[in-house]
Amino acid sequence: xxxSKTNVGTKFLTCIxxxxxxxxxxxxxxxKDSAVPAPLYAKGKARFEGICTGCHGVxxxxxxxxxxxxxxxxxxxxxxxxxxxxxxxLPNKVDTATTIVVxxxxxxxxxxxxxxxxxxxxxxAGVLSYVRVTFNTATDFITVQEVASVRDSLIQAxxxxxxxxxxxxxx
Ligand code: HEC
Numbered sequence: 001x002x003x004s005k006t007n008v009g010t011k012f013l014t015c016i017x018x019x020x021x022x023x024x025x026x027x028x029x030x031x032k033d034s035a036v037p038a039p040l041y042a043k044g045k046a047r048f049e050g051i052c053t054g055c056h057g058v059x060x061x062x063x064x065x066x067x068x069x070x071x072x073x074x075x076x077x078x079x080x081x082x083x084x085x086x087x088x089x090l091p092n093k094v095d096t097a098t099t100i101v102v103x104x105x106x107x108x109x110x111x112x113x114x115x116x117x118x119x120x121x122x123x124x125a126g127v128l129s130y131v132r133v134t135f136n137t138a139t140d141f142i143t144v145q146e147v148a149s150v151r152d153s154l155i156q157a158x159x160x161x162x163x164x165x166x167x168x169x170x171x
Contacts, residue, residue, distance in 0.1 A: 036129045036141040040122065044130030047123055051115060052131070060135045065110030067102040070135040074102040079142065083150040086116030086124045093159050118169035121147040 036044070049058075055066040062068035069075055075082055084094055090112040091098055099108040116124050125144045132138035154160035 035133045035139045036126075040126045040129055040141065040144075041133075042126075043123060044126030044128070045134075047127040048130050052127065055112070060131060062102075065107060067100065067105070067107045069131045072102050072136065074100060075131065076136050076138065079146065080150050082128050083124060083142070083147050084154065085112065086119065086128070087114060087151060087154060087160050089114035118165070121145075121151065 048060075052060070052069065056062050056069050057066070060068060060070040062070075067074070081095060084092065088094070090100070092114075099106060101107075121144045125142045125147045128147075129138075129141035132142065151160065155162060
């Protein structure tokens, strides 16, 4: 009788410990995803898979002259520079260096196009938020307002030239 009671007790305890363990794992994942509002995360994921993977890879680890977005200290060092890169490409009028160092590796010789030129603020906020939390350690997100204010200041400074918008972005 005593033995079976102990068995039940042990099973019960194991169950609780396992539940706590799995709850802990799920909890972490939830926390990562919930750092970004769901619609923004979904938009960013779709944009990453549709556009960025072509050069940066499906795992975001980059290849050849295309640097990684995965564990990128360059990406995480500054909130505004990645927004600028979406509008202006890289190198650009502000970030003029033709050689960059991303997580101890040197990249040069290939220019990233200004793929965000025709994109909305939420598309850019979404994709940057997605790569920051999914492939890096961010627990916050890039807001639509932040992207809008970077866009405005680039236009004010005549760095982002919107005269080409109508022709390039019609459709
Ligand atoms: C046509 C290829 C191409 C596409 C598509 C592209 N990139 Fe890039 N990207 C590059 C290259 C090349 C560089 C490095 C440029 C340099 O060496 O100055 C770069 C650099 C970067 C950097 C800074 C370096 C780093 O690794 O952190 C970020 C951030 C970035 N890209 C984000 C994106 C995002 C987000 C997308 C999708 C919306 C995207 N890129 C799509 C080619 C591309």
